[in-house]
Amino acid sequence: MDVQRITVLGAGSWGTAFAKVLADAGRDVTVWARRAEVAGEIRDGHSNSGYLPGVTLPENLSATADAAEALSGAHAVVLAVPSQSLRANLSGWRALLPEDAILVSLAKGVELGTLKRMSEVVSEVGGRPQEEIVVVSGPNLAREIAAEQPAAAVLACADHERAVAVQRASSNPYFRPYTNTDVVGCELGGACKNVIALSCGMAAGMGYGANTMATLITRGLAEMARLGVKLGADPLTFAGLAGVGDLVATCSSPLSRNRTFGERLGRGETVAEAQRAAGGQVAEGVMSCTSIRALAQSHGVDMPLTDAMHRVCHEGGDPRRIGAELLGRQQKHEWS
Numbered sequence: 001m002d003v004q005r006i007t008v009l010g011a012g013s014w015g016t017a018f019a020k021v022l023a024d025a026g027r028d029v030t031v032w033a034r035r036a037e038v039a040g041e042i043r044d045g046h047s048n049s050g051y052l053p054g055v056t057l058p059e060n061l062s063a064t065a066d067a068a069e070a071l072s073g074a075h076a077v078v079l080a081v082p083s084q085s086l087r088a089n090l091s092g093w094r095a096l097l098p099e100d101a102i103l104v105s106l107a108k109g110v111e112l113g114t115l116k117r118m119s120e121v122v123s124e125v126g127g128r129p130q131e132e133i134v135v136v137s138g139p140n141l142a143r144e145i146a147a148e149q150p151a152a153a154v155l156a157c158a159d160h161e162r163a164v165a166v167q168r169a170s171s172n173p174y175f176r177p178y179t180n181t182d183v184v185g186c187e188l189g190g191a192c193k194n195v196i197a198l199s200c201g202m203a204a205g206m207g208y209g210a211n212t213m214a215t216l217i218t219r220g221l222a223e224m225a226r227l228g229v230k231l232g233a234d235p236l237t238f239a240g241l242a243g244v245g246d247l248v249a250t251c252s253s254p255l256s257r258n259r260t261f262g263e264r265l266g267r268g269e270t271v272a273e274a275q276r277a278a279g280g281q282v283a284e285g286v287m288s289c290t291s292i293r294a295l296a297q298s299h300g301v302d303m304p305l306t307d308a309m310h311r312v313c314h315e316g317g318d319p320r321r322i323g324a325e326l327l328g329r330q331q332k333h334e335w336s
Contacts, residue, residue: 001075001102001161001162001164001165002075002165003027003075003076003102003165003166003168003169004027004028004075004169005027005028005030005073005074005075005076006019006022006027006028006029006030006074006075006076006077006078006169007029007030007031007032007070007071007074007076007077007078007101008022008029008030008031008032008078008080009032009067009070009071009077009078009079009080009081009089009093010031010032010033010078010079010080010081010106011031011032011033011034011038011039011042011048011051011063011080012051012080012081013051013052013142013143013146014080014106014140014142015031015078015080015081015106016031016042016048016051016052016057016142016146017052017140017142017143017145017146018078018080018106018136018140018145018170019031019057019061019078019080020055020057020058020061020145020146021145021170021172021175022078022169022170023057023058023060023061024058024148024172024173024174024175025169025170025171025172025175026060026172027060027169028060029058029060029061029062030061030062030063030064030069030070030074031061031062031063031064031070032063032064032065032066032067032070032071033063033064033065034065035065036065038050038063038065039063039064039065040063042057042061042062042063043062043063043064046058046059046061051142052142052143052146055146055147067092067093067096068096071093071096071097071098071101072098073098074098074101075098075100075101075102076101076102076103076104076165076166076169077097077098077101077102077103077104078104078105078106079103079104079105079106079107079122080106080107081107082107082109082284083107083108083109083110083111083118083191083284083287083288084109084111084112084287086105086107086111086118086121086122086125087111087121087125090121090122090125090126091125094125094126094127097126102132102134102162102165102166103122103126103128103132103133103134104133104134104135104136104166105118105119105122105133105134105135105136106136108137108187108190108191108193108194108284108288109190109191109194109284109287109288109291110188110191110288110291110292110295111291112287112290112291113291115291115294115295115298117183117184117187117188117191118135118187119133119135119183119187130158130183131157131158131159132157132158132159132162133157133183134155134156134157134162134163134166135155135156135157135183135186135187135190136153136154136155136166137153137154137156137186137187137189137190137241137242137246138151138152138153138154138241138242138245138246139151139152139153139241139245139246139248139249139250140153140246140249141249141250141253141255141256142255143255144255145174145175148173148174149174150174150175150176151174151175151176152175152176152177152178152241152245153170153175153176153177153178153241154177154178154179154180154186154240154241154242155167155170155177155178155179155180156179156180156181156182156183156185156186156187156242157179157181157183158181158183160179160181163179163180163181164179167179178240178241180237180240180242182233182234182237184228184231184232184233185228185233185234185237185238185242185243186237186242188224188227188228188231188233189224189228189237189238189242189243189246189247190242190246191288191292192220192223192224192227192288192292192306193220193224193246193247193250193251194250194258194283194284194285194288195220195258195285195288195289195292195305195306195309196216196217196220196221196224196247196250196251196285196305197247197250197251197256197258197259197262197285198258198259198261198262198265198283198285198286198289198309198313199216199220199262199305199308199309200213200216200217200251200252200259200262201256201258201259201260201261201262201263201264201265201266202262202263202265202266202312202319202323203216203266203323204259204262204263204266205262205263205264205265205266205267205268205319206266206267206319206320206323213251213252216251216305217247217248217251219305220247220251220305221238221243221244221247222334222335223296223301223302223303223304223305223306224238224243224247224303225238225243226301226302226303227292227295227296227299227301227303230299230300230301231299257278257281257283257284258283258284258285260278260283261274261278261282261283261285261286262283262285264277264278265312265313265319266319271286271313285309286313289306289309289310289313289314290310290313290314292306293306293307293310304326304329305326308322308323308325308326
């Protein structure tokens with residue numbers, strides 16, 4: 001599979017950064033932006049100041065606000081919209097998708113209501129076999145990648161040849177993609193880490209230090225792995241880029257929207273106040289904690305940190321009181 005012409009649907013920070021990765025790998029890339037002024041800035045000014053200020057975009061990266069124009073003749077289509085709006089957006093694009101194009105998902109989350117992973121949503125709405133959807137995961141903070149700081153990612157697809165095709169199309173001197181066939185594990189790692197990052201942000205906001213952070217990261221890893229294994233994932237996936245890698249980056253970096261959102265909650269702000277401070281945007285983990293919690297409950301999997309984040313974000317729970325409850329839970333063996 002020769003992937004030369006690629007369309008990225010979504011001009012946010014990660015969509016634009018991944019488009020830059022593809023262009024720097026020598027591909028012809030077109031970004032679709034919802035707003036014509038954003039498309040014009042990317043196309044004519046080679047920048048996206050609203051999301052990646054100070055970053056110069058490559059000459060071979062174009063943009064348009066016309067979805068039909070963006071998708072015409074694409075060999076691969078990258079879906080770079082938030083997880084909870086993926087279904088609605090893709091429904092509008094379905095008739096425009098080139099028949100043989102590889103579909104690639106950047107979204108990390110579990111859909112509210114249906115409790116479907118993003119590749120399941122793409123397959124259902126896009127009318128493609130689930131085995132053909134490529135999922136991108138890993139420690140991929142958009143600003144660092146756009147600044148060409150060395151990074152790696154994992155491209156997961158049951159059809160390994162499709163993953164390899166996207167791997168070749170995205171490999172460049174600063175971005176090293178690996179392949180994996182464990183789509184379930186990679187997607188759950190990418191979704192759950194947002195929730196754990198919220199908890200780390202809350203701990204930082206309450207003034208806690210490295211011991212607390214390490215505890216939250218490792219116990220968060222344990223509960224995401226429990227859910228993954230229950231749903232058929234390979235446990236080793238959670239020791240890789242889509243597990244530990246993404247978890248550490250998202251939980252520790254001030255560039256992580258989930259961590260910074262959680263930090264505001266830990267300092268006593270409400271979800272509404274934190275949202276206003278974030279320019280009206282809600283961190284993915286705020287939504288995903290509810291759907292992941294429901295998914296875990298439906299399979300009988302205990303996820304105390306995820307449950308705690310749901311209670312703080314959606315039931316008005318106090319982070320300090322809920323933190324004390326977590327520490328006071330019944331004692332048990334580490335791996336039970």
